[in-house]
Amino acid sequence: MLSNVLDAFQEKYSGVTVDPTPIDITDCFLDDKGIYDGPRSYGKMPDNKVFAYAAFGAPLLTKYGVSGQSLKSVHGRAEYVNLGDDFKVISCLCQKGMKNTSFHEIKDAMSGTNTIQGYKKHHIEAIEKKLIQAYPLFSPDQDTAFIFAGEESSIKNQIALNSMWLDQIVKKGSKTLDYMTRKEVKLMKKVFPKSVLKGKTIEENSYMFGRPLHTKESVDFLKTKVQSYKTYKKAILADTISMVTYSIGVGIALDAAIGLKGLEILTARASGVVNNSLTGGPYGLWRDGIYKAMKVVEDSGRLKRFAAEMLSFNSFQVPIYGAILGAIGWMSKGEFNTSNALNGAGFLALLSPIISPTTGWWMDSVRKIFGVKVATGRATE
Numbered sequence: 001m002l003s004n005v006l007d008a009f010q011e012k013y014s015g016v017t018v019d020p021t022p023i024d025i026t027d028c029f030l031d032d033k034g035i036y037d038g039p040r041s042y043g044k045m046p047d048n049k050v051f052a053y054a055a056f057g058a059p060l061l062t063k064y065g066v067s068g069q070s071l072k073s074v075h076g077r078a079e080y081v082n083l084g085d086d087f088k089v090i091s092c093l094c095q096k097g098m099k100n101t102s103f104h105e106i107k108d109a110m111s112g113t114n115t116i117q118g119y120k121k122h123h124i125e126a127i128e129k130k131l132i133q134a135y136p137l138f139s140p141d142q143d144t145a146f147i148f149a150g151e152e153s154s155i156k157n158q159i160a161l162n163s164m165w166l167d168q169i170v171k172k173g174s175k176t177l178d179y180m181t182r183k184e185v186k187l188m189k190k191v192f193p194k195s196v197l198k199g200k201t202i203e204e205n206s207y208m209f210g211r212p213l214h215t216k217e218s219v220d221f222l223k224t225k226v227q228s229y230k231t232y233k234k235a236i237l238a239d240t241i242s243m244v245t246y247s248i249g250v251g252i253a254l255d256a257a258i259g260l261k262g263l264e265i266l267t268a269r270a271s272g273v274v275n276n277s278l279t280g281g282p283y284g285l286w287r288d289g290i291y292k293a294m295k296v297v298e299d300s301g302r303l304k305r306f307a308a309e310m311l312s313f314n315s316f317q318v319p320i321y322g323a324i325l326g327a328i329g330w331m332s333k334g335e336f337n338t339s340n341a342l343n344g345a346g347f348l349a350l351l352s353p354i355i356s357p358t359t360g361w362w363m364d365s366v367r368k369i370f371g372v373k374v375a376t377g378r379a380t381e
Helices: 001-012 085-092 101-108 121-134 154-179 182-191 216-258 264-292 302-333 337-371
Strands: 017-024 049-056 072-074 077-079 142-150
Touching: 001 085, 001 154, 001 216, 017 121, 017 154, 049 121, 049 154, 085 154, 085 216, 101 121, 101 142, 121 142, 142 154, 154 182, 154 216, 182 216, 216 264, 216 337, 264 302, 264 337, 302 337
Parallel strands: none
Antiparallel strands: 017 049, 049 142, 072 077
């Protein structure tokens, strides 16, 4: 089961640290005359580039083979033996959209031969020097790197996502599957085609699909990550809808209470709808972050939940509301209305003991309708 494999990997490699910084190693594949002599699969140079990122604390020798055994070289080709659970995890990081080569996959396979899979010994020696140059404490025997080739902008996105997933796995184990961040969503959109993100071509884009080394774990990992991607986006939509609908109903009453009339109320609500369309999702993330920082979970007391809602609301919604009211003066009179801004922010802060918990209740209610986790559920991720 994938979750068990990920947890075992996390327990084994919890001391591994990942540096996502892309290191340009393109010149490691040039001969003495400056001519590219690396793997053909890396494409035409210099249009394509070769980059790597480093991981420290384990060589991850078991990408192909169990610990202590290296690849057998047969006429320049690798004979893959004893594929273990570590390999299954690493295969999850080698989906079609982010194909890469493990430094030790080649280094260990090179034993007894001068060339394998387009790599030559001088390539490995040059890569080692490059890594040590970038990281003076890098140990070729105790640390590793993952190598990517292609257009520079594309492989930098691949490295960012790949290193993020490796870092998640060594820190979170199986919890990686349900974990998703805003940056991760953006990177997945850049790395994978729309058909994958819609869940239509996941298997075809998994590791080594249709070949002997294909793993079910790579399919399950990508499938679960895509589902988390969808859930994240669904949560953003739910939070946006909840904040827009809440601001219309409650906002009209607030605007009238602070003395706005007719056109001013209409302008304020129109601005509120635009604002909440832009900030509803970020506020949901902000609120989730506060809940997590304060460790507010399902069985937390009412006072702790109330404190979390107050902090979330007053640190996010109150300043924005004041800014909107101040901007109304700029729209109508050409100057920022500081008085409106301060009065509005102060009035909203005064009412926040009522509005903040009801806003939170409404947001969680809409999330439930959309089938995504409420704030207390997110706090445990």
